[in-house]
Amino acid sequence: MSASPNDSAEEAAAVFPPTYIVVRFSRHIKTATLMWLVDKICGKRLDGGAELLVRRQPHQEGEGLTLHISASKIKFLEVAQELELKKRDRCGLIREFTVCQLDDFLEDGMHVDDLLTTADRQYIVRHELENIRALKEDNLVPGYPAFRLYEGQSIVQECLHWKLLKHVYPLHDQEALEKLGKKWYLSLFGKQPFEEIRLYFGEAVALYFTFLGFYTLALLVPMTLGILQLFLSSESIPFFCVFNVFWVTIFLEVWKRKCSELAFTWGTIGMTSLDEPRPNYHGVMGIDEVTGRHQPQFPRWRTNVRLYCVSLPIVLLCMIGAFFVMLASFWAEEKLISMKKQQGLEASGLLILLPSVMYSATVFIMNSYYRKLATWLTEWENHRTQSQFDRHRVTKLVLFEFVNNFVSLFYIAFYIQDMEMLKNQLAVMLIIFQAINHFQEAILPLLIRYYGKRVTKALKFNSVLGKKEGGESDYKKKKSTLNHSPESKMVDGIAELEHDDPRIEQANREGEMENYEGTYDDYLEMFIQFGYVFLFSSVYPIAAVWAVVNNVLEIRADAFKLCRLCQRPMGRRVKNIGAWQRAFEAVGAMSIMTNCGLLCMSPQLRRLAPSLTSVEWVLLFVILEHMLLGIRHILHLVIPDRPEWVRVALARINHQSKQALKNEVIE
Amino acid sequence: MSASPNDSAEEAAAVFPPTYIVVRFSRHIKTATLMWLVDKICGKRLDGGAELLVRRQPHQEGEGLTLHISASKIKFLEVAQELELKKRDRCGLIREFTVCQLDDFLEDGMHVDDLLTTADRQYIVRHELENIRALKEDNLVPGYPAFRLYEGQSIVQECLHWKLLKHVYPLHDQEALEKLGKKWYLSLFGKQPFEEIRLYFGEAVALYFTFLGFYTLALLVPMTLGILQLFLSSESIPFFCVFNVFWVTIFLEVWKRKCSELAFTWGTIGMTSLDEPRPNYHGVMGIDEVTGRHQPQFPRWRTNVRLYCVSLPIVLLCMIGAFFVMLASFWAEEKLISMKKQQGLEASGLLILLPSVMYSATVFIMNSYYRKLATWLTEWENHRTQSQFDRHRVTKLVLFEFVNNFVSLFYIAFYIQDMEMLKNQLAVMLIIFQAINHFQEAILPLLIRYYGKRVTKALKFNSVLGKKEGGESDYKKKKSTLNHSPESKMVDGIAELEHDDPRIEQANREGEMENYEGTYDDYLEMFIQFGYVFLFSSVYPIAAVWAVVNNVLEIRADAFKLCRLCQRPMGRRVKNIGAWQRAFEAVGAMSIMTNCGLLCMSPQLRRLAPSLTSVEWVLLFVILEHMLLGIRHILHLVIPDRPEWVRVALARINHQSKQALKNEVIE
Secondary structure: OOOOOOOOHHHHHOOOOOOOEEEEEOOOOOHHHHHHHHHHHHOOHHHOOOOOEEEEOOOOOOOOOEEEEEOOHHHHHHHHHHOOOEEEOOOOOEEEOOHHHHHHHOOOOOOHHHHOOHHHHHHHHHHHHHOOEOOOOOOEEOOEEEEEOOOOOEHHHHHHHOOOEEEEEEOOOHHHHHHHHHHOOOOOOOOOOHHHHHHHHOHHHHHHHHHHHHHHHHHHHHHHHHHHHHHOOHHHHHHHHHHHHHHHHHHHHHHHHHHHHHHHHHOOOOOOOOOOOOOOOOOEEEEOOOOOOEEEEOOHHHHHHHHHHHHHHHHHHHHHHHHHHHHHHHHHHHHHHHHHHHHOOOHHHOHHHHHHHHHHHHHHHHHHHHHHHHHHHHHHHOOOOHHHHHHHHHHHHHHHHHHHHHHHHHHHHHHHOOHHHHHHHHHHHHHHHHHHHHHHHHHHHHHHHHHHHHHHOHHHHHHHHHHOOOHHHHHHHHHHHHHHOOOOOEEOOEEEOOOOOHHHHHHHHHHOOEOOOOOHHHHHHHHHHHHHHHHOOOOOOOHHHHHHHHHHHHHHHHHHHHHHHEOOOOOOOOOOOOHHHHHHHHHHHHHHHHHHHHHHHOHHHHHHOOOOOHHHHHHHHHHHHHHHHHHHHHHHHHOOOOOHHHHHHHHHHHHHHHHHHHHHHHO | OOOOOOOOHHHHHOOOOOOOEEEEEOOOOOHHHHHHHHHHHHOOHHHOOOOOEEEEOOOOOOOOOEEEEEOOHHHHHHHHHHOOOEEEOOOOOEEEOOHHHHHHHOOOOOOHHHHOOHHHHHHHHHHHHHOOEOOOOOOEEOOEEEEEOOOOOEHHHHHHHOOOEEEEEEOOOHHHHHHHHHHOOOOOOOOOOHHHHHHHHOHHHHHHHHHHHHHHHHHHHHHHHHHHHHHOOHHHHHHHHHHHHHHHHHHHHHHHHHHHHHHHHHOOOOOOOOOOOOOOOOOEEEEOOOOOOEEEEOOHHHHHHHHHHHHHHHHHHHHHHHHHHHHHHHHHHHHHHHHHHHHOOOHHHOHHHHHHHHHHHHHHHHHHHHHHHHHHHHHHHOOOOHHHHHHHHHHHHHHHHHHHHHHHHHHHHHHHOOHHHHHHHHHHHHHHHHHHHHHHHHHHHHHHHHHHHHHHOHHHHHHHHHHOOOHHHHHHHHHHHHHHOOOOOEEOOEEEOOOOOHHHHHHHHHHOOEOOOOOHHHHHHHHHHHHHHHHOOOOOOOHHHHHHHHHHHHHHHHHHHHHHHEOOOOOOOOOOOOHHHHHHHHHHHHHHHHHHHHHHHOHHHHHHOOOOOHHHHHHHHHHHHHHHHHHHHHHHHHOOOOOHHHHHHHHHHHHHHHHHHHHHHHO
16 A cells, blocks of 8 residues: 555654544455555545544454544544534534634633534544545455445445444443443432433434433323322213323424424534435435535435335335234134134143234244335435434334334224223233333343353453543543653554553453444334323323333433443434434324224213214214314414524524625625 | 705705605694604604605695605615515526625626516515604604604504505506516416516515416316216216315425425525514514514514414304304294295295395405404514414414305205205305406406596596506606706605606506405405315315316406506515415315215215115224325325425525635634
């Protein structure tokens, strides 16, 4: 390789700043490929490189090369400007950061290093890494002529796909993490430290925990009513039905408002589908119509054709398939019960559980395949931004999960019409389902970690616990030592970290931790719970109590999982909960129908007006349901999506920038 | 009065530019008040004046003072910049006009006078006139101590309210009008000249005609199907039901997209509720949070309290009242019929019509009172912008009109369940109602004009027709003559127009013409027609044919009315059809319910599956209706409100202005 990976001898000799991302190469990667990749990572921008700083870990037996990636101070600031990161300036205004106005963004006593959070820095390094895009001349990967690249593809993503790269992950900051943990999962009754969560884990994770907290708080109202209902007559059920409409609608609308407030203070409110493309977005390189930058271009209509002509039918087919699997399970159960009755076999007691168990297993397998399918389809649709990608992926998954989780309840409620069975089913699902989840999420990984690995890694593990510190804090302490021994070894032209650098140990340890796959599973849990609580709340109003109990545990468990059990997730910028908002709204609308239906079917209510015919009962259902749907729609229209102050603040920024544009053209 | 109304002798002596607005004072107004008002109109901005140019008409027997108002060239440009009027620049980009960049907005060969349309100029003069706001010291009107003003009130609006001003209206431009007419109502098969309409009448009127044209075009599809249905069996009705859902939803969504395209090219797309307040908006003068300008401030929550706590209950009460009036009319009719049967009275044949006639009369009277009430309430709610005001006023009116026009049909369809009666009612209403409208709108005023006034004003009228020209064109011709006789007479310190100035005659003539009260009545007609065509289309599919016939006539009739029968309306800037979009959407949603209901009630369909019970039929209705509502909702979500190119163009402007803001702060 012609160019030296690190630009100058000076830089190579200087202290290596904190590692933000660790890249692990495959053990079998060819040296030419490796050097080409490293060259891309460190190379000049003009040559298609990312201008990042790298250090290699000392060679370990049976492991591929591991690189620690960081960037220079000025690089961070430059990319922050390019990515239009929004920061609060001295006047309290949230606006796009620019290097030239650096001073405006530094509040009194604030150092320039404190301006960008570690989540920001990780985001920047990752963005640069993922945006190393193939140039025209990079039509194939050196050393692997079978792997073809085309202009504009994200090289790192493709190498991960081909398994040339094993793993790309950020490192934890132990000091900050411990501070965060104390305020968060260790404080049982404190408010969640949302701002710290955001600074450490990024916006997506912070938004999830804000949602979880807000939802749990809002659940206290139905919980109280659910408990009261225990002591009151069952005639209060119509009241619950109407109350739930208001509660669900207002909860979701207020959440939307809260989201826009958060997005405004986080500077993500202006995110659109025309923003910076995500790394896997591919297309012919061209001039972006909005920014005038060189970016991959892919016509929107092709995405739409793929979405509506291919993905949509496939998803619908899968949903129908899942529905028939459910029907088959019910049919098998019925068959078994009737067989049992006919033959009077006592021994087949356990056999009756077979269809349920089989069904659960099938759903589990279907789910894992469907998840891959959905991800692949969404990838193939080639959405431009990460938010769009997430939204379309979540939509596909939620539709399928809806069939798996709720349709059987609909079947019991409206086809079999067995309210006792429905109630039991709900109770079992709410309690068992949530217990299993907690076990899976928090307890199981802990057990595996403490018992499974204790034997094999006893020695190694002890040394880790003995140190208890690493990453950034160590880096600061070691700074002076490192300065005295600048002669880092150069292997393959890449400077090596010192043997006793704690980051090596940390990178290895965290590389083996579980990967946090984004907030999808966490939202899904809440979504399913929301459905259980509200879809059939008139049958089982106490459900909200279980939900609150679960959520209080969930907050701590999820926080613990994130801080202790998982690799540090990549920070992701979001402005709202995306497709989940619509999913919750859809369940809200459906809950009106189901509850009205249950109400008009309930024998207690029918006893009140025995003179009404069946037709009149159904008409009563129709009228009640339409009125409630109407009220919901009106509430939806009447509550503005953004609070007044956000609207004014946005209008002010808009006004100012328009004025600036006018002035600029004059000059 | 201290200041001379026109600033300098020079200006007073110069040619008076075309009159844009005519202001007629009350005959009885006191001189002190008059001079105070004139002073406000001509005064310096710093003294709270509008810096407009005025000329008085020579005194006429029995008439109050009539002022012609115009503005200097530089004033027009300055206010255009202040109002952020958007114009297309040389590069084809639509952006806010600024005086400094004047050259950028002038395409080759374009004179600076052609930059602003006459509608723009009228808008500017009117804006300046209406924005003469009371200062702190103007706490009462000179000469009328009983009339109190408070800071920030629009003086012109208040004087109109107190009848100190009789009339404020713009003048037609005969030359342009004739050109427009040839392309518009005189060309029977040509496309409507939308751009010319906009330039002459402003955005609101242009949007109405675009809507009318678009709607009529879209109606051709249901019309064709309606005609086909005549030759096919009545079993095609379920198909109509489903087709209409798609048609109505897609029509409204596509219209929304079209609206945003138009609004973008017209530069009105960025209008928000935080824009420039409308003249009647009042509040304490304060610094506007967005622009930093001095503007009246009124807290939004007070508007909301008035809206939801006072207006909403009143409107609901009125609707309930109207509903009971309808019931009473049906009840009376029934009573009369049964009386007739009992007593066998042949003579009471005409008596049976009495309830219908009474009902029509009551509705007419109720409507006129309710209209006043709604306007007053909306005024009292004190909405900031004209669009908000219109939206809330239209919402109030539409709710009431809905009860008056459609609820009786619902009653016939679902309570009496007499399909023949429904069909007849629909036919009568569609044909008679529309014929009456045409008569009222176009023929009646013409008759009054030609026959009623022919006798009294024969001489005067002939002279008008003989001249056939006036306004701007005359002004241009007379320019040379006028230049030679600059010694306009000064009366009360106000320069007088020459005795033979054609504008005097024109102002008098147009002052007596009918006032075009905005697009409300025109949209209402379309709305009622839309309801008749789609709410019960499965009973009467041929309705679309009548609607198309009506609309083709309507376009010409409305155009003729606007150009020939009405005073020139004040140009109004809009970005969409406001509350009408929602009103049409609501009828669209309701049409799903009604058509599904009619379908499941229809004996033809019931004959197809005689084995189904009543309950099953109702359930069938519920399922069908929910599926269609679901499809509608999905279409609504899936079709973006703005076309891709508009989104990209807006994002580009946004990006540019953000860049400019960044650069500005640097400098």
